[in-house]
Amino acid sequence: MVIIIHNNGCVMELDKMDENDWKYHGEGNKSLVVSHSQHSHVLRLLKYPAGNAEHPPQTTEQAFRDIQNIVDFNKNIMKPLLGERYVHHGEAVKLPLDFVRQLSLKVQPERPESRCDKVMDTFSGCALCLPNLTQMPSCHISQHRPPLCIEIKPKCGFLPFSRHVSKEIKHKVCRFCMHQHFKLANGEWKRMSRYCPLDLFSGNKQRMCFAIKHLLQEPQNNFKIFKNGELIYSCKEDVDLNGLAQHLKPYFHPGNGLMNGHQPGKAAMNELIQVICSALLSSGDSNRAGEPRKGLPLEGRGHCEANGLYRDMLRNGNHYLPKDCVLSKILQVQMLDSLDIEGLYPLYKRVEQYLEEFPKERGRLQIDGPYNENFLEKIQNCPSEDDGSIDYAIGKVHQYRVAMTAKDCSVMITLAPCEEDELLEPNLETQPSKRRFTYSVSILDLDPKPYENILQQHKRDAKIVNYYLRSQQEAAVAGLYLEREQEDCTLMFHPV
Ligand SMILES: O=P(O)(O)O[C@@H]1[C@@H](OP(=O)(O)O)[C@H](OP(=O)(O)O)[C@H](O)[C@H](OP(=O)(O)O)[C@H]1OP(=O)(O)O
Ligand SMILES: Nc1ncnc2c1ncn2[C@@H]1O[C@H](COP(=O)(O)OP(=O)(O)OP(=O)(O)O)[C@@H](O)[C@H]1O
Secondary structure (H helix, E strand, O other): OOEEEOOOOOEEEHHHOOHHHEEEEEEOOOEEEEEEOOOOEEEEEEEEEHHHOOOOOOOHHHHHHHHHHHHHHHHHHHHHHHOOOOEOOOEEEEOOHHHHHHHHHHHHHHOOHHHOOEEEOOOOOEEEEEEOOOOOOOOOOOOOOOOEEEEEOOOOOOOOOOOOOOOHHHHOOOHHHHHHHHHHHOOOOOOOOOOOHHHHOOOOHHHHHHHHHHHHHOOOOOEEEEEOOEEEEOOOOOOOHHHHHHHHHHHHOOOOOOEOOEOHHHHHHHHHHHHHHHHHHOOOOOEOOOOOOOOEEOOOOOOOOOOHHHHHHHHOOOOEEOOOOHHHHHHHHHOOOOOHHHHHHHHHHHHHHHHHHOOOHHHHOOEOEOOOHHHHHHHHOOOOOOOOOHHHHHHHHHHHHHHHHHHOOEEEEEEEEOHHHHOOOOOOOOOHHHOOEEEEEEEEOOOOOOOOHHHHHHHHHHHHHHHHHHHHHHHHHHHHHHHHHHHHHHHHHOOO
C-alpha cells in the first residue's frame, strides 16, 4: 500500500483512489487540476495536444521525470529566488491508471471548450500533488463566511530596459497592453482589458487599486475568485459584478441596510480591492496588515503609455514596492530578463551552434535540468559582461527562462475573516475598516519554460510589437480622416 501523508495531516492512499472523491477545479494551457472534496489538496495533471489522444506522447518514465523536474525547479530554483513562504513545491505521485481514466471521463463535461484542444494525460498516471491553495491551512472555517481566495496572473511588471531593444515603442508601452490588441484581433478575447501590470507593480496604492478594479471589470485569464474552494468569479461572456457583490457583502457589510450612503455591494467591492492591495504589499507572513518597508523604487519602471491616465499620480512622490512583498519578489525574478528577447536571441543561437558541434555538452549545460544547486549557481553567478563564452550565453539563457516563468505565474491570496470578528453580532453594522482578515499569499504555476520556447518567444515578440505599431498607425490615420471630416462639416455650417 502506498500512502502519502501531507504536512496538513491528511492521508492519501494511492491504491484506494476513487474518482468520486475528486472534482474538476480548473485548468490552463498545460495542466488540468482536480481538488479533493474533503481533504485540502489538489492533483495537477499534465495535458497534451488532442491529436495524440490515441497514443502516449512519451513513456511513463519520461512523464514522471517531467513532473519531478517541475518539483525540483520549484524547490531548488524558484523557492530560493521567490522566498520559502510563497512557494509550495508539491510532490510527484504515480496514480492507478484506472483512476486517472475514470477521472478524465468525469471531468470532461466540466471543461471549457476553449481548453479542449488538449487532453489530460491518462497514459502515465503521473501527477503533481499540491496543497489546495484556495483553502486556508489550519483555520477556523465559518459557515457564514468561508475563506475567499483571489487568484491574479499579473504578467510582466516592467518595461524592457535593454539597449538591444530595437523598437522604441517597447520602452513606452508594456507587453501586456500591446498583446491585448493582438489578442482582440485574433478573437482570443472579445473585450479589451484595461488592466496594466505596471500599475499593479507600481507600489502606488491608487494605481494598484485601479489595476485590481480593471481586473474585476474584465478578468480574462488574469483574475479569479473562489469561495470555500469553489470558483465564483472568472472570465465569462457577461461579467456578473452584481452577483459578486452579493457574495462579498457578508464579509464586509454583514448588515442589510445602506452604509454611509453607499450601496453596500459597491462598498464591499471597494473593501475587497483594499484588502487585496494590502495582501499584495504585505511581507507575506500570514498577518493582518502590511507595514510598507522600503524596497524596489518605481524609478525606471514608470508607467505604460497605453494608459495616459496616471501621469499626475506619478508626480505624487516616489513609490516603493516593500522589499519582501510578493510583487517585489516576482518582479525581481522577472527582471532577470535583462537583455530582452532581442538581446537574448543571439546568445540562444550561440548555444545552438555550440550544441551542434558538441551535442554531448547538453547535459553539462543543464539545458533540460537537472534543476539543482548547480543550475541555481549558473543563474546567480552569470558574468555581467559578455566575454564571448558559452558559459555567459547559457547563464543568460537560463536567467531568461526563469524570468519567463515569473512572467507567467499566478498569485493566490486566501482570506479568512478573523475569528474574533466572527463573534460579533452578524447583523451589527461595524465599520468596514474594523473587519479584519487573516490571509496567506502563495505563488503558483512555476513550471520551467522549455529551452526550445525561446525561438517561439522571439517570433511572438516581433508579431505583437509589429501588430501594435500597425494598429496605432491605422488608428492615427482614421483619426486624421475623422478630424478632416469634422473640419469639413464645420466649414459647411459656417455662417456666411
Ligand atoms: O507568451 P504569453 O505572454 O502570451 O504567455 C502564455 C500565456 O498566455 P497569456 O498571454 O497569459 O494569456 C498562456 O496562457 P493561456 O493559455 O492563454 O491561458 C500560457 O500560460 C503560456 O505558457 P505555457 O506555454 O502553457 O507554459 C504562456 O506562454 P509563455 O510565453 O509563458 O511560454
Ligand atoms: N495548488 C493549487 N491550489 C488550488 N488551485 C490551484 C492550484 N494549482 C492550480 N490551481 C488552479 O488551477 C488552475 C490551472 O493551474 P495552472 O495555472 O498551474 O495551469 P497551467 O496549465 O500551468 O496554466 P498556464 O495556462 O498559465 O500555463 C489555476 O489557474 C488555479 O485556479
